Amino acid sequence: MRFLLIEDNAKLAAAVVDRLGLDGHVVDSAEDLATGVHCLEHTTYDLILLDIMLPDGDGRTFLEKHRTGEDTTPVIVLTARSEVSDRVRVLDLGADDYITKPFDFAELEARCRAVLRRRHGSARNELRFEDVVFDPLGGTVTVDGRTEELRNRELRLLEVFFSAPDRIFSKSQLVDRLFSYDEDVSENAIEVYVGRVRKKLQGGRVRIETIRGVGYRMSRLGTGP
Amino acid sequence: MNQPFKPAISATGSLRRRLIVQLLVIAALLSVVLYVSVSTFARQAAETTQDNILEASAAAISEAARAERDQVFLDIPYSALSMLGAVSEERVFYRVMVDGVTITGYADLPAPEVPPKLRRPSFETTVFRGDEVRVVATVRRITVADETVRLTVLVAQTRAGLAAISLRISIAAAAVGIGFFLVSGTLSWFAARNALRPLDLLAQSVARRGAHDLRPVRSDAPSELVPLLVALNSFMDRLRASLMRTEEFIAEAAHRVRTPLATVRAQAEIALRSVKQPHNRQTMREVIRAVDESSRSAGQLLDHAMVTFRSDNLARTEFDLEELARDTIRGIGPTADLKDIAIRFSAEAGLGKVKGDAILVQSALRNLLDNAVKYSPEESTIEVAIARKGRTARVSVRDQGRGFGDGDVERLKGRFDRGTNVADVVGSGLGLTIVDEVARAHGGSLDLASNERGNGACVFLTLPLA
Numbered sequence: 001m002r003f004l005l006i007e008d009n010a011k012l013a014a015a016v017v018d019r020l021g022l023d024g025h026v027v028d029s030a031e032d033l034a035t036g037v038h039c040l041e042h043t044t045y046d047l048i049l050l051d052i053m054l055p056d057g058d059g060r061t062f063l064e065k066h067r068t069g070e071d072t073t074p075v076i077v078l079t080a081r082s083e084v085s086d087r088v089r090v091l092d093l094g095a096d097d098y099i100t101k102p103f104d105f106a107e108l109e110a111r112c113r114a115v116l117r118r119r120h121g122s123a124r125n126e127l128r129f130e131d132v133v134f135d136p137l138g139g140t141v142t143v144d145g146r147t148e149e150l151r152n153r154e155l156r157l158l159e160v161f162f163s164a165p166d167r168i169f170s171k172s173q174l175v176d177r178l179f180s181y182d183e184d185v186s187e188n189a190i191e192v193y194v195g196r197v198r199k200k201l202q203g204g205r206v207r208i209e210t211i212r213g214v215g216y217r218m219s220r221l222g223t224g225p
Numbered sequence: 226m227n228q229p230f231k232p233a234i235s236a237t238g239s240l241r242r243r244l245i246v247q248l249l250v251i252a253a254l255l256s257v258v259l260y261v262s263v264s265t266f267a268r269q270a271a272e273t274t275q276d277n278i279l280e281a282s283a284a285a286i287s288e289a290a291r292a293e294r295d296q297v298f299l300d301i302p303y304s305a306l307s308m309l310g311a312v313s314e315e316r317v318f319y320r321v322m323v324d325g326v327t328i329t330g331y332a333d334l335p336a337p338e339v340p341p342k343l344r345r346p347s348f349e350t351t352v353f354r355g356d357e358v359r360v361v362a363t364v365r366r367i368t369v370a371d372e373t374v375r376l377t378v379l380v381a382q383t384r385a386g387l388a389a390i391s392l393r394i395s396i397a398a399a400a401v402g403i404g405f406f407l408v409s410g411t412l413s414w415f416a417a418r419n420a421l422r423p424l425d426l427l428a429q430s431v432a433r434r435g436a437h438d439l440r441p442v443r444s445d446a447p448s449e450l451v452p453l454l455v456a457l458n459s460f461m462d463r464l465r466a467s468l469m470r471t472e473e474f475i476a477e478a479a480h481r482v483r484t485p486l487a488t489v490r491a492q493a494e495i496a497l498r499s500v501k502q503p504h505n506r507q508t509m510r511e512v513i514r515a516v517d518e519s520s521r522s523a524g525q526l527l528d529h530a531m532v533t534f535r536s537d538n539l540a541r542t543e544f545d546l547e548e549l550a551r552d553t554i555r556g557i558g559p560t561a562d563l564k565d566i567a568i569r570f571s572a573e574a575g576l577g578k579v580k581g582d583a584i585l586v587q588s589a590l591r592n593l594l595d596n597a598v599k600y601s602p603e604e605s606t607i608e609v610a611i612a613r614k615g616r617t618a619r620v621s622v623r624d625q626g627r628g629f630g631d632g633d634v635e636r637l638k639g640r641f642d643r644g645t646n647v648a649d650v651v652g653s654g655l656g657l658t659i660v661d662e663v664a665r666a667h668g669g670s671l672d673l674a675s676n677e678r679g680n681g682a683c684v685f686l687t688l689p690l691a
Binding site: 009011012015016018019053079080081086087088091097098100101102103104105106107110111113114151152153172173176180181 | 476477479480481482483484486487488489490491492494495497498501503506510513514516517520524552556558559560562563564565583584587603604
């Protein structure tokens with residue numbers, strides 16, 4: 001998916017581009033409204049992430065204009081302002097969702113996913129590996145003609161593996177992607193989710209291997225060491 | 226500041242009373258003037274009447290005198306004295322003199338000091354034989370044997386009756402004066418009330434306003450009130466600007482605090498990916514947690530300030546609580562999803578609307594749900610229900626988390642007080658404080674309990690229905 005991030009804080013923007021890139025999203029970053037409008041004129045995006053306080057204007061003005069135009073690209077507002085009154089105002093102006101800075105990347109991903117799911121429905125962005133079809137928006141995986149619902153963490157685990165099949169991910173990398181930092185999680189907690197995903201992939205030609213002492217990887221059956 | 230506003234103004238006198246007192250003083254003065262002039266005029270009229278009769282009587286006596294041979298003859302006509310009797314039962318005295326020599330009547334009846342001239346009688350009030358009498362003197366020339374003599378006629382009448390008449394007239398005049406005073410007093414009360422009515426109307430129209438209604442007063446006012454109205458409107462203008470600045474300031478402060486924290490957090494999260502050493506990873510995670518802790522505290526503090534500010538100026542609009550709850554649940558959905566927590570919602574049908582500040586109530590609901598999600602284990606269920614309870618709507622949020630722990634549950638509503646069992650979860654200790662404040666601003670309540678269906682917490686937010 002292609003996202004447009006309109007955010008003047010360069011460091012934060014870089015971090016968001018970096019992180020969403022891990023999920024396989026392409027994120028264009030615009031540092032002000034003018035650049036953002038320019039990007040929108042030339043490219044079609046699946047989602048806009050919009051900061052409220054920008055050097056050349058108020059994000060809410062942009063939002064208002066955006067909503068009265070023909071462009072129906074969903075918008076998630078990023079703001080550092082007080083949540084109490086701003087949230088309602090921004091949603092009234094037509095934002096699809098709202099997230100307060102500083103945010104947990106896991107939460108940002110979750111909100112992006114929720115908005116995309118609402119907007120596009122599922123089956124738009126299916127990923128395929130061997131005989132396994134993974135629909136991250138719909139939250140399902142289909143193996144051998146059998147479709148399984150995925151719980152959130154299972155879904156995110158598969159997202160990580162599908163972003164780079166055959167690549168080994170360490171337990172700590174997986175913990176970082178699956179859990180928020182508010183939670184105290186031991187790395188062994190990952191084993192539970194890997195176990196569940198393995199169960200759902202049974203019967204197909206794809207497996208999740210344990211690389212002892214290193215981590216896990218998703219690979220074709222019979223290509224392991 | 227939620228208590229009813231007690232005016233710091235003590236009234237120094239009342240305009241109405243002042244107006245009435247002044248009008249009454251004027252009425253009293255006019256009444257006295259009326260009384261004095263009526264009684265004086267009446268007395269004068271009575272006196273003039275007496276004088277006229279006395280003069281007529283004296284003239285009649287004088288006319289009756291005739292010169293015959295060398296003598297003056299006088300038959301006092303009965304009518305001359307009977308006309309005096311017409312006034313009242315007064316005693317009448319007379320004296321007729323020819324060139325200063327009394328020829329008939331009371332020789333000791335004193336003549337007025339001013340001697341009468343021809344056709345110009347003189348009058349005097351004097352005392353005769355112990356009574357006050359009015360005396361008239363007329364003079365006439367009569368020719369007797371080629372000699373002209375002066376015929377002087379004095380007629381006097383006592384004034385006892387006249388005094389009685391004067392008294393009656395005075396009483397009547399006093400009655401008229403008092404009546405006049407009473408009537409004009411009543412009229413001035415009405416007049417004062419009428420004159421001050423625009424002031425009352427203005428006061429009412431200002432008093433009836435809602436707390437958030439700072440629009441200028443647009444009532445028609447008499448020209449005397451226009452300066453007051455103008456001053457009032459300009460004051461409300463300034464107040465509105467100041468209120469908006471406060472909201473804007475709080476939002477801006479939040480922005481200033483959170484923006485750098487957001488950068489730190491994002492960079493720390495990125496940096497964490499390249500850190501391999503478990504010890505260093507632990508440190509980085511702690512950094513991120515600390516950032517979360519401080520940003521959450523700052524955010525909640527500012528939210529709390531905003532809630533306090535808005536509670537003091539509570540808006541009262543009707544809104545649909547069920548819809549608001551659905552919105553709030555939708556908003557928190559993705560966060561709950563992260564832990565695979567399901568939120569189940571049910572609302573009693575035909576609940577009716579709640580009156581208050583929807584933004585505040587939503588903020589309270591979000592805090593309750595935030596807490597529920599934060600303290601719930603993975604893959605658990607949160608139940609949100611709205612039920613009608615008498616004249617109130619009760620929102621209940623039940624989770625399957627760790628509950629409130631030991632100790633005084635009520636204490637958790639206080640500022641910065643957190644449960645004894647939550648040290649491992651990031652929190653500011655302000656969430657329930659905010660909810661409690663919102664509940665109380667709306668005349669509702671926040672109740673904390675244990676989930677009766679097993680472990681976990683159950684909180685009730687009760688709000689009065691519109």
